[in-house]
Amino acid sequence: MSASIDAKIKELKVLEDGRKLQITWADGKDSVFNSNWLRFNCQCVKCRCPVTQMKTFEISSIPLDDKMEVKIADCGKILVTWKNENHNGEFDPAFLRKNCYSKQSIEEKRQLIRALPNKKTTIEKMEWSELDNDFGLWRLLRTVNDDGIMMVKNVPTEVGTILKLMKRVGPTQESFYEETWHAVTKEGAINISETGGKLPYHLDIPMYEAPPGILFLECLEFDAGVDGGDTIFADFLQVAEQFRIDHPEHFKTLTTVPATIKRIHLDRDHPVHMIIRTPHIKVNNKGEILSFHWHPCHHGPLCVEEEYVDAYYHAYQEFHKAVENSPYNKKIRFTKGDMVVINNRRMVHCRTAYGGKPGQRHLQGGYVCIDDYKSRLNVLENTVGNKGPVRHVFNGDWFC
Known part of the structure; x- marks a missing residue:
């Protein structure tokens, strides 16, 4: 100004x-x-x-x-x-x-930073070579802010490449899966992603109070012999806002009744015992969506008063259907050297079941904190970008 x-x-x-x-x-x-x-x-x-x-x-x-x-x-x-x-x-x-x-000024600011539902049927793409400068990095982070997702093509497939890009955005966000992890079929799997089974639409690790923010997911190997293994992305913001219109009572239930989200796995190198009870959709005093917590594989026994139980499961099932049936879901089949960068607080993803020999489908992933990402984008926006506002990133910020 x-x-x-x-x-x-x-x-x-x-x-x-x-x-x-x-x-x-x-x-x-x-x-x-x-x-x-x-x-x-x-x-x-x-x-x-x-x-x-x-x-x-x-x-x-x-x-x-x-x-x-x-x-x-x-x-x-x-x-x-x-x-x-x-x-x-x-x-x-x-x-x-x-x-x-003033009320007018606050509303004008809200309009500038309010996230907009992604109704595109395709994913924006850029080349790895475009990321050799800050302008390319700004374009990547800006698109993730606007759309929730972007794909980078022809990424070098050496282990560690993804880590270099992550650290250009901010400090890595470690979890009980460590700094980077691998989604590849193997014996002794400790997660469904390490099997060939179907993965439902989910946000990664939602049992954390502050779940991972930006997900970097690179394909290191995807042989032609793999049967299945496609990945589908859905914008939770788009689904939730439409769900609010179509099923207002169910939407209210999902914003007020706390779900149980847990990960208990003691028989592993880094034992885990995490439980959080929180609504799937959090809103502020104006009803604007602040954040999501969703991973059906980790939804534990509901622990609420009896009068809320049936309402919750009806709303839960209906919302699951809405996610699966959204007309704006984006289906891709990774090829070697593809990388997607995703706002894990907003974009859910799923994977179809697949078969083939172990190691034929190999993805590597890691996370950057949502607030470090937003900070980096703000800096780039003011140095090499358009000096525009950064839209809401679903980090719980009430001003959206």
């Missing part, structure tokens, strides 16, 4: 006996700031470290509801004096315009 255009002030008014400041901007819009909000966001050097921009004042020492005196300095900054505290603060008008919290 440009301070010279958008943040030009037409008029200042102190309202309610000094407890509110109204700013009328040059474009005719008004912003009103409470005394408490201004005090806790004071930009002066006493309240904020000039090097780190971190707050330094003592929260409990601030007198609440203090009266203000306000004027504009010759440099253009807004100077505020809180009378009881005798504290002098200052604000750049651009800061106040950017952080205006």
